[in-house]
Amino acid sequence: MKRVHNARHGAEAHLVRGFLESHGIEAVVRGDLLAGGWGELPVDLCAVWVTDDAAFAEADRLLRDFLGGAPAGHHAAAGWTCPHCRETLEGQFTACWQCGRERPI
Numbered sequence: 001m002k003r004v005h006n007a008r009h010g011a012e013a014h015l016v017r018g019f020l021e022s023h024g025i026e027a028v029v030r031g032d033l034l035a036g037g038w039g040e041l042p043v044d045l046c047a048v049w050v051t052d053d054a055a056f057a058e059a060d061r062l063l064r065d066f067l068g069g070a071p072a073g074h075h076a077a078a079g080w081t082c083p084h085c086r087e088t089l090e091g092q093f094t095a096c097w098q099c100g101r102e103r104p105i
């Protein structure tokens with residue numbers, strides 16, 4: 001039994017569990033006991049575990065693809081390089097701060 005994902009709320013945990021099961025990986029949702037010690041905890045803080053350790057690597061890979069492509073992924077925006085001055089920009093910028101050139105589509 002290995003923990004594959006920490007969810008912010010129950011709905012996310014069950015979404016992840018359903019996703020894994022749709023790929024033939026058995027998973028369960030459990031309260032995250034390791035998060036204790038902070039006093040009041042969100043009641044629905046929970047984690048997704050794969051029951052078969054051998055399936056962990058595949059589950060981890062599937063989830064990275066799944067969550068990385070989700071609209072909620074805050075870090076999904078890829079960095080880019082300005083075609084004009086070769087400055088490296090982070091994904092949230094839509095124009096080059098060095099030369100003002102707009103981000104290529």
Ligand SMILES: [Zn+2]
Binds near residue numbers: 082096
């Ligand atoms: Zn530039």
